[in-house]
Amino acid sequence: MLPFVTGKATRDLPGHDGADKQRASLERDHAAKIEQVFAVILDKIAGLSNITPDSAWAAYQDAAPALKDALTTMLADGAALGIAFGKLQAQALMITASKPSPYQGVNWDLANQHVIDWINGGGTVDDLGYADFVTTAIVRNHEAEFRALVGQWTQAGTPLQELVDQLQATVFYTDRATMIAETEITRSFFEGNRAAWQASGVIGRMRWQTSNDDLVCPDCGPLNGQTAPIDGDFDGYTPPFHPRCRCWVTAVPS
DSSP, X not given: OOSSSSXXXXXXXXXXXXXXXXHHHHHHHHHHHHHXXXXXXXXXXXXXXXXXXXXXXXXXXXXXXXXXXXXXXXXXXXXXXXXXXXXXXXXXXXXXXXXXXXXXXOOTHHHHHHHHHHHHBSSSTTOBOHHHHHHHHHHHHTHHHXXXXXXXXXXXXXXXXXXXXXXXXXXXXXXXXHHHHHHHHHHHHHHHHHHHHHHHSSEEEEEEEOOOSTTSOTTTGGGTTOXXXXXXXXXXXXXXXXXXXXXXXXXXXX
């Protein structure tokens, strides 16, 4: 049995803490960029000559490409961080296994291509990437509330700033940008980890990790320490288990 599998040895792996500081930095940076996109959308809506639920919604949808660009960059950064730490873990295990070289015979470009395909899709119309999926989900998530707020404002005849303030408080709010960044950096970090481990050929399984403190939720707590094949999942889940989940996985050798 190789070391780095359980107990203290697991904590000795590079990135044993889920690269928490690096992930937190990415989350802050990209939450700010998503907020900037939200501000642009609000400006577009406020600049309409005739604001109705339909015209406001159309303006929101017109801005979706800018939102997708921000999300694509965020996912790529999170996945790149995951690949970097996945490589470090794989290389540590290769050295422990007395491999001739931690780099010999490994095509790390496969990991990069995997995450590119995951983010952007396989290049066909029907094979959309995760960036398309999450953009659509974000835009559609508050459609009913968005339309209702605009409809109520048009009927009330109140100043435009009241509509802007309401939308900023309910649809385009700061905490929503933070939630998106925290959730999707967790997801893309995991995808990068897994891509690097698959490319290495020495990692067969992964172990779910939580912070193991009082802040861990009842959903994630029971998963702590469980293992699964790297091409599988944990009872139907991989990190993130839920919005704002900050769990991660560590490598278990073949």
